[in-house]
Amino acid sequence: MSPRNRKTVIEGEDSPLDLTxxxxxxxxxxxxxxxxxxxxxxxxxxxxxxxxxxxQKKGTGTKxxxxxxxxxxxxxxxxxxxxxxWKQKVSEGEFKNTAVxxxxxxxxxxxxxxxxxxxxxxxxxxxxHIAVRKP
Numbered sequence: 001m002s003p004r005n006r007k008t009v010i011e012g013e014d015s016p017l018d019l020t021x022x023x024x025x026x027x028x029x030x031x032x033x034x035x036x037x038x039x040x041x042x043x044x045x046x047x048x049x050x051x052x053x054x055x056q057k058k059g060t061g062t063k064x065x066x067x068x069x070x071x072x073x074x075x076x077x078x079x080x081x082x083x084x085x086w087k088q089k090v091s092e093g094e095f096k097n098t099a100v101x102x103x104x105x106x107x108x109x110x111x112x113x114x115x116x117x118x119x120x121x122x123x124x125x126x127x128x129h130i131a132v133r134k135p
Contacts (some may be wrong), residue, residue: 025121062098062126070105072112090119099127 067075074081076089089095099118104113120128 023090061077063101064098065101065103066116067110068102068104068116069081070107072109086116087119090123093122093123095123095125097124097126099129100125101129101131103131 039107069075074083074086078085081089102113102116117128
C-alpha cells in the first residue's frame with residue numbers, strides 16, 4: 001500500500017459517527033414531552049359533574065346505605081348522625097364485611113364526601129358503591 005492511497009483522518013475533519021439520526025430521535029422525544037405536558041394542564045382544568053354516570057353495577061352482600069345531605073349532615077338508618085356518632089359507628093365495626101352505598105346530594109360539599117370515604121377506609125368494607133343517577 002503506497003502512502004498516496006492511504007487516507008489519513010485528521011482529528012475533527014471527518015467524524016466516523018453520523019449523529020443526524022440521534023438528533024432526530026432527541027428532537028422527536030422533546031416534542032412528545034412538550035405535548036404530554038400540555039395535556040396534563042388541560043385535564044386538571046376540566047369541569048366535573050360527579051353525580052351522573054351511565055354505568056351501573058349491582059353489589060352483593062349486606063347492603064348499608066349512608067346519605068350525605070346537601071347541608072353536609074349524615075343520615076344512616078333513618079337517623080341524622082353527628083360527626084362523633086358517625087365515627088363511633090365506623091370504629092365499632094358497623095360496616096365490616098358489608099356493601100356500603102353512599103348517596104350524596106348533588107350539592108353536597110366535597111369535603112363532607114371525602115370525610116365519609118376516609119372514615120370508611122379503615123372499616124374493612126366488602127364493597128363500596130357511590131350511587132349516581134343516569135343522565
